Amino acid sequence: MTDILEKSQARQRLRSLSEALDSGALKQVARILNGGLSPSDIAHLLESSPPRQRALLWNLVDKDLEGEVLQYLSDDIRGYFLSQLNAQELADIIEDFESDDLADLLQQLPDTVIQEVLETMDEQDRQRVEEVLSYPEDTAGGLMNTDTITVRPDISIDVVLRYLRRHRTLPPMTDSLIVVSRRDDFIGMLPITKMLVSNPASTVREVMDTDIEPIPVSLSDTKVATLFERYDLISAPVVNEEGRLLGRITIDDVVDVIREDADHSLMSMAGLDEDEDTFAPVWKTTRRRAVWLGINLITALTASAVIGLFEDTIAKVVALAVLMPIVASMGGIAGSQTLTLVIRGMAVGQISGANVGWLLNREFLSGILNGLLWAAVVAGAAMLWFQDVMIGAIIAAALVINLVAAALVGTVLPLFLKSRNIDPALAGSVILTTVTDVVGFMAFLGLATIFYA
Amino acid sequence: MTDILEKSQARQRLRSLSEALDSGALKQVARILNGGLSPSDIAHLLESSPPRQRALLWNLVDKDLEGEVLQYLSDDIRGYFLSQLNAQELADIIEDFESDDLADLLQQLPDTVIQEVLETMDEQDRQRVEEVLSYPEDTAGGLMNTDTITVRPDISIDVVLRYLRRHRTLPPMTDSLIVVSRRDDFIGMLPITKMLVSNPASTVREVMDTDIEPIPVSLSDTKVATLFERYDLISAPVVNEEGRLLGRITIDDVVDVIREDADHSLMSMAGLDEDEDTFAPVWKTTRRRAVWLGINLITALTASAVIGLFEDTIAKVVALAVLMPIVASMGGIAGSQTLTLVIRGMAVGQISGANVGWLLNREFLSGILNGLLWAAVVAGAAMLWFQDVMIGAIIAAALVINLVAAALVGTVLPLFLKSRNIDPALAGSVILTTVTDVVGFMAFLGLATIFYA
Numbered sequence: 001m002t003d004i005l006e007k008s009q010a011r012q013r014l015r016s017l018s019e020a021l022d023s024g025a026l027k028q029v030a031r032i033l034n035g036g037l038s039p040s041d042i043a044h045l046l047e048s049s050p051p052r053q054r055a056l057l058w059n060l061v062d063k064d065l066e067g068e069v070l071q072y073l074s075d076d077i078r079g080y081f082l083s084q085l086n087a088q089e090l091a092d093i094i095e096d097f098e099s100d101d102l103a104d105l106l107q108q109l110p111d112t113v114i115q116e117v118l119e120t121m122d123e124q125d126r127q128r129v130e131e132v133l134s135y136p137e138d139t140a141g142g143l144m145n146t147d148t149i150t151v152r153p154d155i156s157i158d159v160v161l162r163y164l165r166r167h168r169t170l171p172p173m174t175d176s177l178i179v180v181s182r183r184d185d186f187i188g189m190l191p192i193t194k195m196l197v198s199n200p201a202s203t204v205r206e207v208m209d210t211d212i213e214p215i216p217v218s219l220s221d222t223k224v225a226t227l228f229e230r231y232d233l234i235s236a237p238v239v240n241e242e243g244r245l246l247g248r249i250t251i252d253d254v255v256d257v258i259r260e261d262a263d264h265s266l267m268s269m270a271g272l273d274e275d276e277d278t279f280a281p282v283w284k285t286t287r288r289r290a291v292w293l294g295i296n297l298i299t300a301l302t303a304s305a306v307i308g309l310f311e312d313t314i315a316k317v318v319a320l321a322v323l324m325p326i327v328a329s330m331g332g333i334a335g336s337q338t339l340t341l342v343i344r345g346m347a348v349g350q351i352s353g354a355n356v357g358w359l360l361n362r363e364f365l366s367g368i369l370n371g372l373l374w375a376a377v378v379a380g381a382a383m384l385w386f387q388d389v390m391i392g393a394i395i396a397a398a399l400v401i402n403l404v405a406a407a408l409v410g411t412v413l414p415l416f417l418k419s420r421n422i423d424p425a426l427a428g429s430v431i432l433t434t435v436t437d438v439v440g441f442m443a444f445l446g447l448a449t450i451f452y453a
Numbered sequence: 454m455t456d457i458l459e460k461s462q463a464r465q466r467l468r469s470l471s472e473a474l475d476s477g478a479l480k481q482v483a484r485i486l487n488g489g490l491s492p493s494d495i496a497h498l499l500e501s502s503p504p505r506q507r508a509l510l511w512n513l514v515d516k517d518l519e520g521e522v523l524q525y526l527s528d529d530i531r532g533y534f535l536s537q538l539n540a541q542e543l544a545d546i547i548e549d550f551e552s553d554d555l556a557d558l559l560q561q562l563p564d565t566v567i568q569e570v571l572e573t574m575d576e577q578d579r580q581r582v583e584e585v586l587s588y589p590e591d592t593a594g595g596l597m598n599t600d601t602i603t604v605r606p607d608i609s610i611d612v613v614l615r616y617l618r619r620h621r622t623l624p625p626m627t628d629s630l631i632v633v634s635r636r637d638d639f640i641g642m643l644p645i646t647k648m649l650v651s652n653p654a655s656t657v658r659e660v661m662d663t664d665i666e667p668i669p670v671s672l673s674d675t676k677v678a679t680l681f682e683r684y685d686l687i688s689a690p691v692v693n694e695e696g697r698l699l700g701r702i703t704i705d706d707v708v709d710v711i712r713e714d715a716d717h718s719l720m721s722m723a724g725l726d727e728d729e730d731t732f733a734p735v736w737k738t739t740r741r742r743a744v745w746l747g748i749n750l751i752t753a754l755t756a757s758a759v760i761g762l763f764e765d766t767i768a769k770v771v772a773l774a775v776l777m778p779i780v781a782s783m784g785g786i787a788g789s790q791t792l793t794l795v796i797r798g799m800a801v802g803q804i805s806g807a808n809v810g811w812l813l814n815r816e817f818l819s820g821i822l823n824g825l826l827w828a829a830v831v832a833g834a835a836m837l838w839f840q841d842v843m844i845g846a847i848i849a850a851a852l853v854i855n856l857v858a859a860a861l862v863g864t865v866l867p868l869f870l871k872s873r874n875i876d877p878a879l880a881g882s883v884i885l886t887t888v889t890d891v892v893g894f895m896a897f898l899g900l901a902t903i904f905y906a
Contacts, residue, residue: 044683289787304778315771321767330746333749340722349501
């Protein structure tokens with residue numbers, strides 16, 4: 001019973017699907033796909049399939065489901081399917097898209113195709129899409145929908161209810177109506193639940209909430225997500241510089257931003273894209289990884305060059321070669337802890353100029369303390385191993401130096417990178433490793449050269 | 454204008470707050486805190502403050518705001534503040550808590566304190582809380598609220614609307630009413646927006662949605678989050694094994710789960726807790742980091758032990774010491790790319806027994822291709838550097854071996870760890886590094902020993 005849903009829905013259908021696929025019973029596959037699964041389930045299934053199976057499945061999806069399935073796919077995979085459609089097929093697919101989803105999708109296409117698609121649309125739809133397209137994808141403008149239901153402040157709740165009843169459906173995620181002036185200036189929000197418990201004779205002005213600050217159209221999507229999380233919003237109004245209502249943002253799109261932002265740090269620290277297709281084909285995977293390995297080879301060669309400076313010392317005392325990776329690796333581990341903590345703290349907006357001094361001081365002290373602790377342990381081990389007090393003292397000093405360097409660089413580096421508009425999650429770990437390798441080998445082999453010379 | 458909100462709200466208030474704090478104008482601080490800021494803003498401010506400032510601020514927060522602020526704090530910091538309250542103070546604070554938030558909070562307290570607090574509550578509230586407390590925190594049961602509004606299927610929409618109007622307010626995030634039988638069995642959902650556009654004379658049965666599968670109370674919170682993301686839910690009903698309605702889960706709590714799950718992978722891979730307090734004091738930070746450094750020291754010592762086996766070879770050919778970190782580090786980088794990809798794929802439910810074979814094959818091929826590419830580059834560099842063809846050939850072979858090993862271990866290890874109920878994000882990177890270090894040094898120095906012997 002633990003996993004009713006999992007067993008009954010996903011797993012069982014997946015199993016029968018994959019059995020049907022294996023046996024080549026394509027009609028049966030198509031029936032399961034288009035019969036029982038929601039568009040988001042189909043998208044998840046496609047994302048969980050290796051390339052050949054994925055192409056097969058996509059061909060079996062009903063034409064009128066394709067558009068919705070595309071909306072749930074990650075950029076990488078969606079881009080691939082889109083590139084195989086012509087302008088007319090695209091136009092058919094996107095008929096029912098909301099303006100923000102459509103803009104997202106169009107942004108992945110070449111400019112000429114965008115123009116072709118826009119020309120197939122009617123005037124009103126085209127204007128709505130062009131409006132959203134005019135804002136960068138990663139801002140409130142790129143995230144918003146234009147399908148708002150607005151009301152004036154001076155009418156009664158009863159009139160609003162009758163006005164709503166004239167609609168066939170309300171836009172998804174409508175938890176509030178937006179109150180605007182005659183000039184479309186934002187005035188307040190009218191939560192539907194509040195309306196339902198109010199006296200129908202009261203006016204909108206009496207019932208509405210005015211303590212909600214509308215979202216400026218140019219606010220970054222990450223900041224939009226912070227506002228939604230902090231104030232538990234379901235939908236929020238978006239305004240231009242003059243305070244005129246442009247559209248609204250809904251929680252479903254914000255959840256995607258939260259997921260992507262969180263994934264971004266994790267994936268970037270390993271040199272991967274947050275939108276990386278888990279089942280990308282070999283050649284694509286190899287090409288992307290090659291770039292990252294090449295960048296990291298520079299770090300490794302730099303470390304080797306540093307070691308090369310001390311060849312003579314190593315030739316004299318081979319034990320140094322045995323022990324030197326310890327200093328570099330402990331520095332890397334300590335540094336990446338600090339780096340990860342600071343990157344996360346920056347992402348959630350906890351770290352600013354006001355408290356970075358305290359943080360640097362804490363990391364410095366903690367680096368010294370852990371340096372001393374582990375220096376003692378490693379020194380003891382080294383002395384016992386090589387029966388040499390000198391080598392213990394040298395590795396102890398090098399460890400303390402490297403752990404302190406790691407703490408300081410781990411704190412300052414991400415802040416510096418961000419101020420230079422370089423992604424700390426992507427560049428941070430490579431640069432940090434270079435520093436801890438260079439400092440580690442330099443301190444250990446340098447000290448050894450002095451004392452064994 | 455880019456950052457209206459940021460400048461006007463957070464930053465400006467933060468700046469005046471920190472100026473007031475610095476100048477010791479505590480009355481002014483208290484006025485800003487309790488006047489203009491929302492409980493979630495105050496919580497964020499506390500999380501962004503070093504310990505001394507944090508304690509000072511907490512003391513200035515109005516008594517009747519404390520409860521709400523606590524709800525927005527992360528476990529680590531909340532636990533600290535809670536530990537300083539006695540049972541009566543606790544009871545005062547938690548009066549207005551929702552049952553799921555209260556259960557979360559109580560779970561952080563010692564059992565004796567929980568009992569004391571429960572005794573101060575009235576019968577009905579106590580039962581509600583004890584019910585939620587009886588489910589593990591990381592399941593649907595631990596996540597749900599019991600404040601549902603339920604209706605019967607056979608009444609008319611008009612009656613429902615009149616029934617709602619008798620409420621003073623509706624529970625937050627009420628986008629749907631839950632339709633249940635006389636025995637409280639779940640039947641369907643009645644979206645409020647759908648009700649508003651329906652004929653008031655129709656019955657609930659005619660208007661309600663029945664294609665929604667209720668969430669089993671024991672489903673894991675991660676799976677609950679997947680359902681919310683996949684079906685764009687705002688609230689969802691929770692049922693027991695017999696299908697009886699127990700409560701409902703709302704998107705605001707699910708967003709927290711999504712954030713925590715995503716943070717978990719990032720933080721665990723660096724040996725940090727996802728709930729880690731960015732501004733934890735020195736001694737706490739040092740202690741936690743020490744454990745992780747100690748574990749990683751075992752990896753480093755293992756690597757040293759492997760190198761130690763080949764001391765004689767290194768003494769003969771010192772160039773080996775210079776080049777050996779390249780082999781180990783490239784293996785580590787390649788492995789951590791695969792590991793991160795697989796951990797992310799597992800977290801979003803893309804990877805299963807059905808496709809892991811394909812994945813392993815792709816990683817193997819990609820490992821060989823990148824191995825050959827970078828082996829050629831590194832071999833060329835090594836030959837030029839040391840004017841020795843043999844050393845180039847040896848490092849090339851070792852690199853290919855280590856990149857392939859990294860690809861295989863990076864794919865299989867997280868799946869194996871998960872099957873053993875060990876957290877792959879936490880244990881994965883340490884074990885992987887051990888493997889790539891050992892294989893790297895062993896392959897490179899081992900081959901060198903054979904050919905230079």
